[in-house]
Amino acid sequence: MDEIGIGEVVRRSGVPASTLRYYEERGLITCVRRQGLARVFSVAVLEQLALIGVCRTAGFSLDEILLMFSPDGRPSPNREMLAAKADELDETIRKLALMRDDLRHAAACRAPTHMECPTFRRVLGQF
Amino acid sequence: MDEIGIGEVVRRSGVPASTLRYYEERGLITCVRRQGLARVFSVAVLEQLALIGVCRTAGFSLDEILLMFSPDGRPSPNREMLAAKADELDETIRKLALMRDDLRHAAACRAPTHMECPTFRRVLGQF
DNA sequence: GTCCTAGTTCAAGTCGGCTTGAGGTCAAGT
DNA sequence: ACTTGACCTCAAGCCGACTTGAACTAGGAC
Missing domain, CATH: 1.20.5 (Single alpha-helices involved in coiled-coils or other helix-helix interfaces)
Incomplete structure (x- = not known):
């Protein structure tokens, strides 16, 4: 399956759960669905997080990243x-x-x- | 003369006076002396500010910059x-x-x- | 002497980007 | 049935890097 829980995302991306929730709130990432309360992510979120990480290193703000890429990783039109x-x-x-x-x-x-x-x-x- | 006032530093570096005072407080730059209350800087401060600017762009924190360079622009030992x-x-x-x-x-x-x-x-x- | 301009101090406020804490939910194991 | 562990929400807090504001000072022009 290509669906993973938040713990797995944390383990594989190194990004803390609090940050993941924050990014979701800001609209940078989305979870595919909920299982009860728990978020279920697509493995693709790992690539989105890598992208976000590099953008942050490049000095872009979260708002700028939002403008550049939609939450599914598409570049801005x-x-x-x-x-x-x-x-x-x-x-x-x-x-x-x-x-x-x-x-x-x-x-x-x-x-x-x-x-x-x-x-x-x-x-x-x-x- | 190679001594300039804070206004001149602002004009030539583009760094606001409030930031200059903050950097001085943090120990990143120093003024050569005071004239009354007013700070008098050496023109060398312009190079130090350029250096600080690039370090900030590179993602270094002010503390890291402090560790790398002393206030006179010398590299850390x-x-x-x-x-x-x-x-x-x-x-x-x-x-x-x-x-x-x-x-x-x-x-x-x-x-x-x-x-x-x-x-x-x-x-x-x-x- | 008084007004202007450029500077000053110090405390408090702002902003972005998270983190923390209290208290709740839910599925699985014993 | 109950505990454990992983997850949740929501509000508040924190940290770095400045910025702002109120009240003060010092030197020059008039």
Whole structure:
């Protein structure tokens, strides 16, 4: 069967039950039906949760995620918005890559202060 | 002179004065001296703010940033931690790149539902 | 001297994103 | 029949990161 209880969702996604209920309340996920009071989810919710997780990491708010994807994981019909979000991500990724390079450099660099380090200053100039 | 008032910092960094005071209170930045009550900053604070901004975008909390960089912008002496943060960033960047590709794909894709789209499923499998 | 502008303090409020707690439901096991 | 364990609801609480507001100060223009 591809139907699972909330405990199984917690076990397989790592997302706490309280968060799942909260996400449902916010309209980010839905359960296929109830069995008594207990929610019954489709296994597909695991993919939706993965999607939500990445979006959260990307710095999107729950409201933004709602706008981007409907609760069944469909992308929003607003294709312009999706493309705009992709552009936002490009910019974020570019900065994070610089940041990562800088952190790696900082972990190795022996310049007396970070701000005096030419490598760092070159990196920071691009922000 | 390389000393500027808070208004100038706001103007040049885009960070509101209330946030600057809050960051100072949290120990993320410092002013070089006071003139009466008014804070006087070094222009270097602009670079520190850029650094803080990128770290925030990267999803680091203010406490984490404090641990990574001292208020003068020096990296933490804990080089292992910096390297670990860099690794975290690598992982984040990898996910965001997938996410971005997926968003771009979603903006163009005509599959009836997103979850049925083979491209998307391939992408999601990697999260 | 007094008014304006730019700054200040400190406490309280806001907002997003959850978490916690008290008390209830329900099916299964003994 | 009763207990256990997994689930539920609903209201309230919490945390991080700021923001807002009220009341104060300091320096310059008039």
